[in-house]
Amino acid sequence: MTSDFRSSVQSFLAANDPGKPPKDPLERQAWQRDWASLLVDEGFAAPSWPNRWGGMDLSLSDQVIYHEEFAKVRRPSHPGPGIFVVGPTIIAHGTDDQRGRFLRPGLRGDIVWVQGFSEPEAGSDLPSLRTRAELVGDEYVVSGQKTWTTNARHADWLFSLVRTGSRESRQHGISYLLIDLQSAGVTVRPLRDMTGGASFCEIFLDNVRVPTANLVGAENDGWRIARTSMGHERSTAGVAQGMRYRRIVDELYDLARECGRNTDPGVRQRLAAVEIDVRLIALNNMRTLASVLDGDEPGPVASIGRLMLAEFEKRLHELAVDISGPAALLDPADAHSVQRGRWVRGFLATRASTIGAGTAEIQRNTIAEQVLGLPRDETTTGAK
Numbered sequence: 001m002t003s004d005f006r007s008s009v010q011s012f013l014a015a016n017d018p019g020k021p022p023k024d025p026l027e028r029q030a031w032q033r034d035w036a037s038l039l040v041d042e043g044f045a046a047p048s049w050p051n052r053w054g055g056m057d058l059s060l061s062d063q064v065i066y067h068e069e070f071a072k073v074r075r076p077s078h079p080g081p082g083i084f085v086v087g088p089t090i091i092a093h094g095t096d097d098q099r100g101r102f103l104r105p106g107l108r109g110d111i112v113w114v115q116g117f118s119e120p121e122a123g124s125d126l127p128s129l130r131t132r133a134e135l136v137g138d139e140y141v142v143s144g145q146k147t148w149t150t151n152a153r154h155a156d157w158l159f160s161l162v163r164t165g166s167r168e169s170r171q172h173g174i175s176y177l178l179i180d181l182q183s184a185g186v187t188v189r190p191l192r193d194m195t196g197g198a199s200f201c202e203i204f205l206d207n208v209r210v211p212t213a214n215l216v217g218a219e220n221d222g223w224r225i226a227r228t229s230m231g232h233e234r235s236t237a238g239v240a241q242g243m244r245y246r247r248i249v250d251e252l253y254d255l256a257r258e259c260g261r262n263t264d265p266g267v268r269q270r271l272a273a274v275e276i277d278v279r280l281i282a283l284n285n286m287r288t289l290a291s292v293l294d295g296d297e298p299g300p301v302a303s304i305g306r307l308m309l310a311e312f313e314k315r316l317h318e319l320a321v322d323i324s325g326p327a328a329l330l331d332p333a334d335a336h337s338v339q340r341g342r343w344v345r346g347f348l349a350t351r352a353s354t355i356g357a358g359t360a361e362i363q364r365n366t367i368a369e370q371v372l373g374l375p376r377d378e379t380t381t382g383a384k
């Protein structure tokens with residue numbers, strides 16, 4: 001069965017190659033969307049999700065095969081990867097109406113989801129968030145500001161945390177709300193980052209009306225529900241990314257050979273460390289998939305995988321830039337640039353890896369307190 005499954009994934013990938021990504025961002029998104037839809041239509045989307053909601057319901061061994069085979073080839077990434085965070089949350093805590101409206105369209109990329117948790121004064125200390133939602137009839141009226149929202153410029157819907165309790169209620173007065181970004185009163189502004197791109201945005205919500213049908217779970221129970229999202233953000237949503245690094249590490253070996261650095265003992269030592277890391281990440285991914293398949297929430301243990309991946313991708317790109325030497329600094333368009341600036345772009349982008357989805361310090365606190373059972377840091381009350 002398992003080897004049949006491997007050949008069926010290989011045949012699918014061999015028969016379907018959408019080619020190189022278009023340069024224009026909107027054309028690129030359409031290209032990604034076509035690929036995401038094809039995966040759903042052909043039964044190759046969401047290996048761990050139930051069939052009923054567009055997934056494949058695979059066993060652990062077949063999920064591993066799926067990720068291994070997809071990681072070997074270059075195929076479009078999902079246009080709205082937020083679905084792999086909000087989707088499992090809606091499956092666990094949402095209504096059937098929400099599952100019907102949002103899961104399959106999200107998987108197909110027809111709805112691009114982004115995460116609206118962080119605010120200017122609420123990052124690690126997320127329970128201090130202030131975006132307010134007042135119940136008026138059968139709608140919430142939402143006002144406030146979200147920030148660092150990845151990909152919001154090209155998004156359709158926001159899964160967000162809002163304050164429905166008193167100002168001081170902290171995590172006991174938070175609700176989990178799904179907001180249509182086309183609603184009146186929503187303004188999305190891009191934030192330029194050091195790669196030169198603007199993958200983040202800030203979102204202003206000014207008396208935005210949101211039907212109560214878009215509340216996930218009960219009012220004021222959003223903190224518990226957000227834990228499901230954060231667990232999946234740190235674990236299952238990162239599995240494919242972790243597996244993809246198998247190919248990228250092989251490409252790093254090619255880079256070392258091309259640059260004539262593969263015989264340098266210092267470089268070889270660092271390459272060996274990267275190889276060990278990528279294998280550990282794959283093993284840890286299997287542990288994550290196994291526990292989710294047993295019906296468990298990813299839980300605090302998800303912080304281990306997230307921390308490993310975040311620190312690994314920084315180290316890998318630092319090594320790549322060192323191997324490239326001074327030519328790494330050339331403009332990507334320069335004839336002598338190293339692989340059109342790919343590794344430097346990665347180097348700049350991964351500086352943020354140990355901040356996104358909870359900072360490395362917060363992941364370490366979570367591992368220390370909630371996995372290892374060490375004494376609690378009294379300065380925090382429910383960090384992200």
Ligand SMILES: Cc1cc2nc3c(=O)[nH]c(=O)nc-3n(C[C@H](O)[C@H](O)[C@H](O)COP(=O)(O)OP(=O)(O)OC[C@H]3O[C@@H](n4cnc5c(N)ncnc54)[C@H](O)[C@@H]3O)c2cc1C
Nearest residue numbers: 115116117118123124148149150352355356357359361380
């Ligand atoms: C690449 C990337 C993508 C992101 N995408 C999104 C997104 O799509 N949606 C979204 O809502 N947010 C997103 N974020 C925001 C992210 O969740 C926050 O940046 C993160 O939670 C940290 O919050 P902050 O920036 O306010 O920093 P702060 O919380 O102010 O932290 C500042 C520093 O203090 C440290 N610190 C804070 N508290 C403690 C503590 N208790 N113990 C030890 N050290 C502590 C932190 O580790 C950090 O070094 C993204 C961020 C990045 C970098």
